[in-house]
Amino acid sequence: MKHLIPEFERMKRRLPPGHDATLLLPCLRRIQEDRGYIAGDDIDGLVAYLGVPRIQVEEVLSFYGMLRREPIGRWHLQVCHNVSCSMRGAERLLDHLSGRLGIQPGETTPDRRFTLSTVECLGSCGTAPVVMVNEAYHENLDAADLDALLERLD
Amino acid sequence: MPVIFINGEAVDTGEHRTVLQAALANGFYVPHFCWHPELSVVGNCRVCLVEQEGRGVNIACNMPVVDGMRIETDSETVRAQRKAMLQFILLNHPVDCGICDKAGECALQDYHYAYNGEPALSREPKQKGTKFYPLSSRILLDNERCILCSRCVRFTREVSKSNVLGIEYRGDSALVRPAEDRTLDDDPYSDNVIDICPVGALLSRSFLHQARVWYLEPTPSVCPRCARGCNVQLWHRKPEWRLKGLDPAQNTRILRVTPLENPRVNGPWICNRGRDLGEVLERPRAEQALQKGAGVTMMEAIEATRALMAESTRSIALVSSWASNEELRAFRNALGDNFTSFVKPDRLPEEGEVVEDELLIRADKNPNTRGAQALFGSDPPEIPEDADLILVWGEGVDFGRLPRGAKTVFLGSWLLPEVGHADVFIPLSIQTERRGHYTNFEGVVSAFESCQPRPEGVIDAETLFPLLAAPGAWGRG
Ligand code: SF4
Ligand code: SF4
Ligand code: FES
Ligand code: FES
Numbered sequence: 001m002k003h004l005i006p007e008f009e010r011m012k013r014r015l016p017p018g019h020d021a022t023l024l025l026p027c028l029r030r031i032q033e034d035r036g037y038i039a040g041d042d043i044d045g046l047v048a049y050l051g052v053p054r055i056q057v058e059e060v061l062s063f064y065g066m067l068r069r070e071p072i073g074r075w076h077l078q079v080c081h082n083v084s085c086s087m088r089g090a091e092r093l094l095d096h097l098s099g100r101l102g103i104q105p106g107e108t109t110p111d112r113r114f115t116l117s118t119v120e121c122l123g124s125c126g127t128a129p130v131v132m133v134n135e136a137y138h139e140n141l142d143a144a145d146l147d148a149l150l151e152r153l154d
Numbered sequence: 155m156p157v158i159f160i161n162g163e164a165v166d167t168g169e170h171r172t173v174l175q176a177a178l179a180n181g182f183y184v185p186h187f188c189w190h191p192e193l194s195v196v197g198n199c200r201v202c203l204v205e206q207e208g209r210g211v212n213i214a215c216n217m218p219v220v221d222g223m224r225i226e227t228d229s230e231t232v233r234a235q236r237k238a239m240l241q242f243i244l245l246n247h248p249v250d251c252g253i254c255d256k257a258g259e260c261a262l263q264d265y266h267y268a269y270n271g272e273p274a275l276s277r278e279p280k281q282k283g284t285k286f287y288p289l290s291s292r293i294l295l296d297n298e299r300c301i302l303c304s305r306c307v308r309f310t311r312e313v314s315k316s317n318v319l320g321i322e323y324r325g326d327s328a329l330v331r332p333a334e335d336r337t338l339d340d341d342p343y344s345d346n347v348i349d350i351c352p353v354g355a356l357l358s359r360s361f362l363h364q365a366r367v368w369y370l371e372p373t374p375s376v377c378p379r380c381a382r383g384c385n386v387q388l389w390h391r392k393p394e395w396r397l398k399g400l401d402p403a404q405n406t407r408i409l410r411v412t413p414l415e416n417p418r419v420n421g422p423w424i425c426n427r428g429r430d431l432g433e434v435l436e437r438p439r440a441e442q443a444l445q446k447g448a449g450v451t452m453m454e455a456i457e458a459t460r461a462l463m464a465e466s467t468r469s470i471a472l473v474s475s476w477a478s479n480e481e482l483r484a485f486r487n488a489l490g491d492n493f494t495s496f497v498k499p500d501r502l503p504e505e506g507e508v509v510e511d512e513l514l515i516r517a518d519k520n521p522n523t524r525g526a527q528a529l530f531g532s533d534p535p536e537i538p539e540d541a542d543l544i545l546v547w548g549e550g551v552d553f554g555r556l557p558r559g560a561k562t563v564f565l566g567s568w569l570l571p572e573v574g575h576a577d578v579f580i581p582l583s584i585q586t587e588r589r590g591h592y593t594n595f596e597g598v599v600s601a602f603e604s605c606q607p608r609p610e611g612v613i614d615a616e617t618l619f620p621l622l623a624a625p626g627a628w629g630r631g
Contacts, residue, residue, distance in 0.1 A: 054317075
């Protein structure tokens with residue numbers, strides 16, 4: 001996380017003094033973007049850099065489902081299973097992916113290519129069902145679309 | 155000062171800034187879980203609902219006082235919404251009051267009877283949680299009973315500043331947890347969270363399943379373990395609940411120690427050392443007067459001491475800093491002319507103990523150094539080589555370092571090696587067997603009451619000193 005400090009410093013300058021703890025969430029996001037997950041030494045680094053008690057970092061990490069403490073596969077498949085997507089067959093997509101990849105939601109394939117997760121509403125109900133692959137949305141999917149998609153992911 | 159109307163009555167809100175404070179201070183009870191007078195306002199339990207005319211229902215703990223506002227604390231709307239709130243709070247609660255130590259002094263139980271009283275409306279299975287999660291060697295956490303009011307968390311952040319606790323995860327998976335690399339053992343004030351937890355989620359391991367609180371009563375006392383002199387309550391069985399079948403010691407034992415609020419001394423807190431008073435007070439007692447290690451009657455021991463006093467030309471007294479103001483005065487009045495007196499510390503910091511901090515704990519581990527020094531000066535003890543009689547009152551003196559030729563009289567309460575080394579030993583009562591006062595390091599005087607019977611063969615120092623001065627009083631007193 002040390003190499004990100006200049007960036008954090010720039011964010012700090014936009015805040016009134018004494019509010020460093022506010023940076024906790026943006027810093028965590030940035031670290032995850034950079035390294036893929038948040039490691040123990042990142043937490044220690046933030047505790048020292050922001051001067052917040054460690055428990056406060058742990059609270060934030062456990063509160064937000066999208067912050068990870070473990071590395072994941074190269075492709076993160078996040079299947080929305082909230083109301084609209086469910087009604088349009090999200091569970092079938094999930095089962096299909098589970099079957100093809102041989103893993104359950106929350107797991108990573110042994111070759112570390114794919115991690116499968118479920119998420120709540122991605123805000124794209126109009127094009128349900130939706131699967132997010134890393135940062136990209138794939139909409140209006142059925143099993144055949146998924147198979148085609150998987151072919152394109154190395 | 156703003157005036158507001160609570161249930162139609164005009165109330166001068168004085169210094170109070172919120173409706174909850176103004177209401178409580180003026181005799182209008184508004185239930186509350188998360189609000190605590192010494193902690194920040196979080197407003198998360200939503201049970202302190204009140205109705206403001208023209209603005210509807212909202213929480214009183216975070217409602218600023220505004221001149222002329224009209225508040226109802228018990229309108230039909232308030233009652234209905236409070237009831238609904240209690241349904242939510244009990245949603246995942248196991249209602250295991252039957253095996254819960256907090257039963258009888260639990261806010262959730264009391265509010266349920268007072269404001270709800272109905273079975274759960276929910277048909278969903280209850281969320282399970284960890285029971286008996288060890289937060290430290292002293293405290294267990296029952297996550298099913300926890301209502302997530304966050305009082306314990308705020309205590310460790312705002313009062314003790316150990317920052318150990320937090321609330322992890324969210325919604326009905328939320329859990330109070332210590333930081334991964336910490337336990338509540340890092341917090342010398344941790345046990346206060348047991349008291350401020352409004353429910354039975356935080357449990358004292360030493361008190362776990364020891365007694366039903368309604369069989370107990372508190373006696374006001376003062377913690378003697380440092381110069382702060384925190385006011386405490388010593389909890390023991392009520393006299394009417396003493397059982398013949400119980401070991402007599404169990405009937406009078408101190409089962410737990412809690413703070414007795416005193417804004418001039420300790421506020422509503424005490425440190426964990428104060429909770430463990432038994433470590434000191436319940437050490438094996440010396441209950442037999444001795445002369446050179448051999449048992450004698452109290453009268454013989456007093457006579458022997460008088461004989462030593464009569465022979466002596468250079469008598470030194472090392473006065474106890476654990477003695478009450480009353481005992482110290484009795485000593486000065488009866489024997490002040492017979493001895494050159496110095497105040498000595500009875501106890502010093504122990505290994506591993508917090509020596510001093512910014513909240514309560516003081517480096518002087520004696521309750522009445524200031525009271526004793528007021529009568530006997532603050533010069534450190536200095537024992538001349540030609541001293542021929544040394545009276546040692548209380549523990550903390552190494553007899554091996556006293557002048558060889560001097561006779562020794564030891565007044566003490568516990569079975570310490572010195573008991574047998576002294577020429578005369580007289581056993582004294584302890585703090586829980588008599589009443590008295592201590593003066594703390596800031597000069598505040600606090601009273602303690604007796605709650606345990608004085609063992610036979612033990613004498614109160616206040617009775618002893620006049621007898622040492624005039625034995626004729628023996629038998630009359
Ligand atoms: S353990 Fe007790 S004090 Fe702490 S959050 Fe839960 S109910 Fe509140
Ligand atoms: S701070 Fe001192 S007087 Fe208060 S409870 Fe602790 S040891 Fe006792
Ligand atoms: S429910 Fe899936 S995007 Fe809204
Ligand atoms: S006491 Fe007001 S919301 Fe908890």
